[in-house]
Amino acid sequence: MEARAEARYIRVSAQKARLVVDLIRGHKAGEAITILKTTNKRIAPTVEKVLRSAIANAVHRDTDLDVDGLVVTEAYVNEGPRQKRVRPAPMGRAYRYQRRTSHIVVKVGEKNAAAGRE
DSSP, rough: OEEHHHHHHHHOOOOHHHHHHHHHTTTTTHHHHHHHHHHHSHHHHHHHHHHHHHHHHHHHHHOOOOGGGEEEEEEEEEEHHHOOEEEEEEGGGEEEEEEEEEEEEEEEEEEEHHHHHH
């Protein structure tokens, strides 16, 4: 049994979010929450919120589920749409820059199901 949670249009670049998501992939759910609490990155609380949502979705689907046995089976970050912005520049010019967004997906499943896939 696998449950997923997704956060979309998060205002952080996908490259920066992947640094945090890579830390929790394959770990137990409780251990992953501890890792995220001690990670000193701005996106870590958001990833933790998505992980907690995935855990809650798993419990909602199967009430007999052992939460301690849940493992982060998949965790990835995709790039979202970019917001194009203009900044004033010298001599009446304008510099364009992009505000990047990302979509964060976390899937949790039981340990034996994760081991069976590999």
